Amino acid sequence: MKFDFDARYFNPEHTLDCGQVFRFSRYRDGFLSLSADKICYVHSDGVKTVVESDDCDYFYNYFDLDRDYSEIVEKAKSYGIPLLSKSAELCRGLRILNQNREEMIYSFIISQNNNIPRIKGIISRICEGLGEKKSSPFGDYHAFPSSSAMAGADISFYRSAGAGYRDEYLCRTSARIAKEGVTRLDGLDAESLRKELLTYKGIGPKVADCVALFGFGKSQSFPVDTWVEKIYREDFKGEVKDRKKISDYFVSVFGEYSGYIQQYLFYGKRLNL
DNA sequence: TACCAGGACGTGC
DNA sequence: GCACGTCATGGT
Numbered sequence: 001m002k003f004d005f006d007a008r009y010f011n012p013e014h015t016l017d018c019g020q021v022f023r024f025s026r027y028r029d030g031f032l033s034l035s036a037d038k039i040c041y042v043h044s045d046g047v048k049t050v051v052e053s054d055d056c057d058y059f060y061n062y063f064d065l066d067r068d069y070s071e072i073v074e075k076a077k078s079y080g081i082p083l084l085s086k087s088a089e090l091c092r093g094l095r096i097l098n099q100n101r102e103e104m105i106y107s108f109i110i111s112q113n114n115n116i117p118r119i120k121g122i123i124s125r126i127c128e129g130l131g132e133k134k135s136s137p138f139g140d141y142h143a144f145p146s147s148s149a150m151a152g153a154d155i156s157f158y159r160s161a162g163a164g165y166r167d168e169y170l171c172r173t174s175a176r177i178a179k180e181g182v183t184r185l186d187g188l189d190a191e192s193l194r195k196e197l198l199t200y201k202g203i204g205p206k207v208a209d210c211v212a213l214f215g216f217g218k219s220q221s222f223p224v225d226t227w228v229e230k231i232y233r234e235d236f237k238g239e240v241k242d243r244k245k246i247s248d249y250f251v252s253v254f255g256e257y258s259g260y261i262q263q264y265l266f267y268g269k270r271l272n273l
Numbered sequence: 274t275a276c277c278a279g280g281a282c283g284t285g286c
Numbered sequence: 287g288c289a290c291g292t293c294a295t296g297g298t
Contacts, residue, residue: 019279108279115278118296164294169281204281225279243280266279 002052003060009069010049011093012042018094018267020214022107022120023127027138035062036100037143039136049093054136064095072260079253083235084261087268094267096259097214101182103144104215109169109202111210118162125161129153150174169202176200190218205244219259222250231265 012031016024023034030043030050040053042063053059060066069092076088106126111119130145130153151174158167185196193216197208209223224232224243232238232246240246254261 112280113278113293114295115297118278162295166294202281206280210279223279226277227279
């Protein structure tokens with residue numbers, strides 16, 4: 001099956017390449033996009049963006065297609081911040097994904113003190129080693145492994161996958177989630193969720209904000225990493241160094257739009273706008 | 274070679 | 287509570 005959407009507000013490249021997700025690859029004139037145990041082929045001609053998948057309902061929600069992004073883009077441009085205005089205009093087709101919760105937890109544990117190309121490689125090798133092999137109209141692929149599958153792997157597996165010192169975090173957190181699940185995280189407000197996430201080994205403030213934003217739809221999250229620190233200094237003339245205070249500052253300015261604006265800024269900075 | 278990448282943890286104070 | 291050293295790995 002397939003469906004299409006106005007390409008003006010759904011740009012696959014910007015949506016997938018902006019750093020919120022690590023499992024996608026170029027395919028034909030578009031991308032293969034993977035989430036949990038599912039896959040889709042997404043491509044655009046600049047007028048219509050088309051999603052092809054056996055799980056169209058899943059990907060309609062995954063790409064957040066019920067939300068009106070024209071309002072978010074206009075809000076972002078209303079602040080008169082050059083980097084933000086330029087990025088929001090160029091990336092009006094960038095959408096914040098509704099990603100799998102457990103996949104976000106492991107992916108962003110891996111992301112700490114790491115770079116995006118290497119993060120993608122590590123996650124890919126973990127999926128190949130532990131994820132169920134699936135077939136699709138676009139070829140075979142591996143699902144993201146279940147927490148129990150991850151908990152069953154030896155710590156040396158994660159080291160050989162390139163995870164480095166994060167190997168122990170993956171073992172301990174997957175063992176915990178395999179045992180107790182993540183239902184304890186359901187229905188929490190943003191503040192409580194953040195507090196709970198910080199109790200997992202390998203999840204600190206920044207990773208918790210990413211998981212809350214990309215896995216739990218908490219748009220009042222503003223993850224602060226080294227790139228955002230640079231944006232804070234150079235584009236907002238900020239002087240505070242504490243990341244928690246920097247995040248609080250941005251949330252106080254952007255409120256419920258924080259997560260979207262954070263992505264415009266982050267991606268725009270990486271694109272050197 | 275030293276520094277950087279979507280940082281977090283443990284220790285010492 | 288806060289500052290600081292340490293933690294793999296690959297790219298520049």
